[in-house]
Amino acid sequence: MIQLDLKKKLFGADGQIQLQVNTIIQSKELLTLYGPSGAGKTSIIRMLSGLMSPEQGKIIVNGKTWFDSEKKINLRTQDRSIGIVFQEYSLFPNMTVFENLKFALPKGDSQDLIEEMLETIGLQNLKDKKPNWLSGGQKQRVALARALVRKPSILLLDEPLSALDTAMRNKLQEDILAFHRRFELTTIMVSHDYHEVKKMSDRVLLIENGIIANEGNPEEVFKD
Ligand SMILES: Nc1ncnc2c1ncn2[C@@H]1O[C@H](COP(=O)(O)OP(=O)(O)OP(=O)(O)O)[C@@H](O)[C@H]1O
Numbered sequence: 492m493i494q495l496d497l498k499k500k501l502f503g504a505d506g507q508i509q510l511q512v513n514t515i516i517q518s519k520e521l522l523t524l525y526g527p528s529g530a531g532k533t534s535i536i537r538m539l540s541g542l543m544s545p546e547q548g549k550i551i552v553n554g555k556t557w558f559d560s561e562k563k564i565n566l567r568t569q570d571r572s573i574g575i576v577f578q579e580y581s582l583f584p585n586m587t588v589f590e591n592l593k594f595a596l597p598k599g600d601s602q603d604l605i606e607e608m609l610e611t612i613g614l615q616n617l618k619d620k621k622p623n624w625l626s627g628g629q630k631q632r633v634a635l636a637r638a639l640v641r642k643p644s645i646l647l648l649d650e651p652l653s654a655l656d657t658a659m660r661n662k663l664q665e666d667i668l669a670f671h672r673r674f675e676l677t678t679i680m681v682s683h684d685y686h687e688v689k690k691m692s693d694r695v696l697l698i699e700n701g702i703i704a705n706e707g708n709p710e711e712v713f714k715d
Pocket residue numbers: 500501502503504505526527528529530531532533534535543
């Protein structure tokens with residue numbers, strides 16, 4: 492279970508907004524953050540990952556405090572049990588697919604997990620290729636597998652599919668759902684795509700102007 496209580500002033504092109512988000516995310520839930528551009532969705536992902544600090548608030552994950560402004564606790568990104576995939580492909584261009592995954596593997600862990608990941612994403616035959624040999628969808632599959640090599644409990648996805656065409660998007664949505672279930676992850680995904688949010692979410696947070704404007708399952712949130 493993730494207890495989130497986040498407050499931070501955000502400065503954007505259209506002035507300042509006060510981000511204020513308070514919610515509980517259940518273990519194994521697939522939660523999407525949906526809403527207009529600039530509303531604060533990416534900032535929430537960044538605060539969860541430790542790449543941005545809230546001004547005030549708490550992040551408590553399964554009873555462990557990751558962030559507490561009063562107690563001055565702020566765990567480093569590498570000490571948080573997370574895997575992240577961003578919109579842009581963030582693979583190392585000079586390493587092969589296999590080496591990209593191996594780089595993320597904790598020292599001493601068996602490389603069998605890499606083989607298992609490659610099999611799950613169906614890219615075993617491309618494991619010796621460098622990223623520029625791959626299609627956008629294949630790169631994002633590798634990024635997804637790499638995010639999971641450390642066996643995190645939480646998967647954070649910031650619009651990972653927005654650069655892909657519809658067919659590839661559909662495939663990757665299935666891959667994300669398969670990983671989400673297989674590794675019993677708690678997954679938090681930013682998406683602009685209404686169909687994607689409807690298809691994938693257990694629960695949606697509609698984020699507008701830095702606050703939760705509505706929340707519930709997709710039927711509840713999109714009933715109008
Ligand atoms: N470190 C920061 N401190 C203060 N404000 C920031 C910081 N980083 C980003 N912002 C601002 O916060 C606002 C919200 O941005 P954010 O990327 O979280 O929105 P978003 O909902 O993810 O938008 P999009 O859908 O376009 O990605 C933006 O106006 C941005 O300029």
